[in-house]
Amino acid sequence: MTQETVLRDEINLTKEEKEVVYKTLNREPTIPEAAMLEVMNSEHCSYKSSRPVLPKLPTEGPRVICGPGEDAGVVDIGDGLALVFKLESHNHPSALDPFNGAATGIGGIIRDILCMGARPIGLLDSFRLGDLSDPHTKWLLKWVTKGVGDYGNCVGISNAGGDIEFDPSFQINCLINVGCFGVMRKDDLALSRATTPGDKLILLGGSTGRDGIGGASFASKNITEDSESDRGAVQIGDPYMKKLIIEATLEAIKAGVVEGLKDLGAAGVTCSISETADAGGTGTEIQLEKIRIREDDMEPWEILVSESQERMFFVVKPDNVKKISKIFDKYELPYEILGEVTDTGKCVVKYRDQTIVDLPAHLLTKPPAADRKATYPKYLNKLNQKWLPKEPKDNELNDICRKIMASDNMISREWVYRQYDTEVGLHSVVKSGQADAGVFRLSEFGTKKGIAVTFDGNSNQCYLDPYNGGAGIMMEACSNVAAVGAEPIAMTDCLNFGNPEHPQVFWTFEKVVEGLADAAKALGVPCVGGNVSFYNHDEVRDVAVKPSPVIFVAGLLDDVEKAVNNSFKSPEEFIILIGDTNTEIGGSEYTKVIHSSDDGQVPKVDFANAKNVLKKVVKAVNEGLVTSSHDISKGGLFVALTEMAMAGNLGFKVGLKRIPADTQRSDIKLFSETHGRFLMTAKQEDMDKLISIFAEDEIPASYIGSVTKEKKLIIENDENQVIVELSIEDIKHVWDTRMEEEMEGKK
Amino acid sequence: MAKFNAEVIIEGKKNARDPEGETIMRDLMIKHGYDMVSSVRSGKILKITLEAKNEKEAEDICWNMVNELRIYNPVAHVCTIKMVK
Numbered sequence: 001m002t003q004e005t006v007l008r009d010e011i012n013l014t015k016e017e018k019e020v021v022y023k024t025l026n027r028e029p030t031i032p033e034a035a036m037l038e039v040m041n042s043e044h045c046s047y048k049s050s051r052p053v054l055p056k057l058p059t060e061g062p063r064v065i066c067g068p069g070e071d072a073g074v075v076d077i078g079d080g081l082a083l084v085f086k087l088e089s090h091n092h093p094s095a096l097d098p099f100n101g102a103a104t105g106i107g108g109i110i111r112d113i114l115c116m117g118a119r120p121i122g123l124l125d126s127f128r129l130g131d132l133s134d135p136h137t138k139w140l141l142k143w144v145t146k147g148v149g150d151y152g153n154c155v156g157i158s159n160a161g162g163d164i165e166f167d168p169s170f171q172i173n174c175l176i177n178v179g180c181f182g183v184m185r186k187d188d189l190a191l192s193r194a195t196t197p198g199d200k201l202i203l204l205g206g207s208t209g210r211d212g213i214g215g216a217s218f219a220s221k222n223i224t225e226d227s228e229s230d231r232g233a234v235q236i237g238d239p240y241m242k243k244l245i246i247e248a249t250l251e252a253i254k255a256g257v258v259e260g261l262k263d264l265g266a267a268g269v270t271c272s273i274s275e276t277a278d279a280g281g282t283g284t285e286i287q288l289e290k291i292r293i294r295e296d297d298m299e300p301w302e303i304l305v306s307e308s309q310e311r312m313f314f315v316v317k318p319d320n321v322k323k324i325s326k327i328f329d330k331y332e333l334p335y336e337i338l339g340e341v342t343d344t345g346k347c348v349v350k351y352r353d354q355t356i357v358d359l360p361a362h363l364l365t366k367p368p369a370a371d372r373k374a375t376y377p378k379y380l381n382k383l384n385q386k387w388l389p390k391e392p393k394d395n396e397l398n399d400i401c402r403k404i405m406a407s408d409n410m411i412s413r414e415w416v417y418r419q420y421d422t423e424v425g426l427h428s429v430v431k432s433g434q435a436d437a438g439v440f441r442l443s444e445f446g447t448k449k450g451i452a453v454t455f456d457g458n459s460n461q462c463y464l465d466p467y468n469g470g471a472g473i474m475m476e477a478c479s480n481v482a483a484v485g486a487e488p489i490a491m492t493d494c495l496n497f498g499n500p501e502h503p504q505v506f507w508t509f510e511k512v513v514e515g516l517a518d519a520a521k522a523l524g525v526p527c528v529g530g531n532v533s534f535y536n537h538d539e540v541r542d543v544a545v546k547p548s549p550v551i552f553v554a555g556l557l558d559d560v561e562k563a564v565n566n567s568f569k570s571p572e573e574f575i576i577l578i579g580d581t582n583t584e585i586g587g588s589e590y591t592k593v594i595h596s597s598d599d600g601q602v603p604k605v606d607f608a609n610a611k612n613v614l615k616k617v618v619k620a621v622n623e624g625l626v627t628s629s630h631d632i633s634k635g636g637l638f639v640a641l642t643e644m645a646m647a648g649n650l651g652f653k654v655g656l657k658r659i660p661a662d663t664q665r666s667d668i669k670l671f672s673e674t675h676g677r678f679l680m681t682a683k684q685e686d687m688d689k690l691i692s693i694f695a696e697d698e699i700p701a702s703y704i705g706s707v708t709k710e711k712k713l714i715i716e717n718d719e720n721q722v723i724v725e726l727s728i729e730d731i732k733h734v735w736d737t738r739m740e741e742e743m744e745g746k747k
Numbered sequence: 748m749a750k751f752n753a754e755v756i757i758e759g760k761k762n763a764r765d766p767e768g769e770t771i772m773r774d775l776m777i778k779h780g781y782d783m784v785s786s787v788r789s790g791k792i793l794k795i796t797l798e799a800k801n802e803k804e805a806e807d808i809c810w811n812m813v814n815e816l817r818i819y820n821p822v823a824h825v826c827t828i829k830m831v832k
Binding site for chain 2: 099100210234238240241295308309
């Protein structure tokens, strides 16, 4: 190859990475090769910081078909069907251009599900933003909501739920995570691999532009200020083209003409030609000028690393090229045959009769891991876990309850989810805002089973106690799906952290993963995939975001009709509390909103009993013994009860005396966020049966009060005196309208 | 105080994709025989009438307004303001 090469000093790789490259190649890389190596060695593509830590997570289980490593996790749900799901971050693009950033996040996550061969049926989204009252936060929230909504609504995939947290640490560097799930027949599984030399490589979909190209260091010296503003243009999604791609891809898979399939996300063509070759033990060779480009003056390296949206990469037998072309033509989708699979173990790219890339596939796909240091963060030394607030007087509790229900993290998210289509496809049984998890029916796939899905995260608890915070969100997410009656079957994570080169940040990463892993093992829920987003650092104030893992747990219902939501159904029904309450208010809404404190004990998961509690909850729901069910999480018992009352437009009367707890304090009983607790309502005649289900395993199931016709929230203390008395209307008004008023102005 | 007319034009950056323009070109124009068309770009135009001391002030007000109210996103869009009669 006689062409311009990149000198050792100019390539943006670490010393170790360079050593591997030069030792393998024995020459200087060409410009396109250097660009490919840089992007594949980036944190985003190589997971170089997280890779040594992630094996702590359990990845095996009887249902697991594909674990981490593929584009999405695949689990067996019986009846010849598999569930495919994935969760991913789109933080940095969304911070700059919230509309297109969030929209292309949705586009990308849909492709991940599709490229396993499944029909995407539901979307979820998680936002982490600064304080709601801040104008920049409002701008971000307005446009990320619109981005998620527009893309999802246009492509015809309904929203199944999500999770929003407001905290000043996300002021500039917001976190926008999106998830998608789909279902397929097990034998339609498509893998990202090219196993047979001679097979053709086909690129389907949109044209290739300079979207999402980070300035490669050696190339940037030629960029004038003027062209800088055009380069690395934001990615723009095209949901209508995506809809055609979904249908064409699924039809091609059904027709049996797809040998391998890969979506083009980060690192674009580079990632596709290298990962399919490496996974299949083959090589790939393409003609670069075959790729349709949108901008005339694109350099070869730019075409190779472009992240233009709406593209899919197919591996097809030569005999089937005609058949697949016919399918693509039917949908009027452009495609081109780029090249073919070889047996060389190399990725070769030719451009205008010249070989411009000739790299071993493994050099791109298996870059060396980074050795990160971890040290105990200083801020944790300042925290006092034994701290307890001064006990409020009984007459202060009404106000405390009002304040908590009106806080950023408690108020209704309806302003967001009402902008999403939650009905399209007719899959949703339990929709956003109706329960702890979204429930989808699978009748289209010929089964009465149902899928329950939830996102969960708790950045405040993960900041104050990374280990217990990490374990806590795992317990919490599994509790979400159990509450609607589904057995949690698998999880996937999205780990959002600051700069991994900062040892104190990396320590929190390690601890969160340990916590997640221990809880996942205790619950028997394997991790089938994930995504890590580092460098979420606010450059303006020089602070990292709080450690913010978000997890996506999927659950399975044997009969979707058995699912319950969280609204009170009729007066006189009994309210049952499952579980013990401990003095665990560290990182709770109560501690944060009322006492503005970082102190206190963060809730710990009871690993020994966690799995059993969930099993019994699922059993109680599936035997039809409960009329509503809700797990107790952010805000504690009071918030959970109030949400059930507001949803059913009925009141409650509850006595704190009946709550098994390690304390007599009313405030702690009301607002502790101890895990593994549920509220259920049952008809009086079902009470004995219900309680005996839990009694079998000595799990506390306590009658704490009743649903009332009178629309009041009444709580009595240990001496049977009324300490909280609020009308639903009073509490609901602010809870219901605050986000809308913040976003749209007062009516 | 006098009345002025301004046209605020918001379009995607030159090299950003424009699915709306592409669709109009591909599925409407070319399909119906106008195959001489090789590019269509969509955008948004706001025709604003406002009061100001002079044209310069009117234009300044418009710029402040589109920036403060974030009527466009400088990361994704190009905004031009023309004062018209």
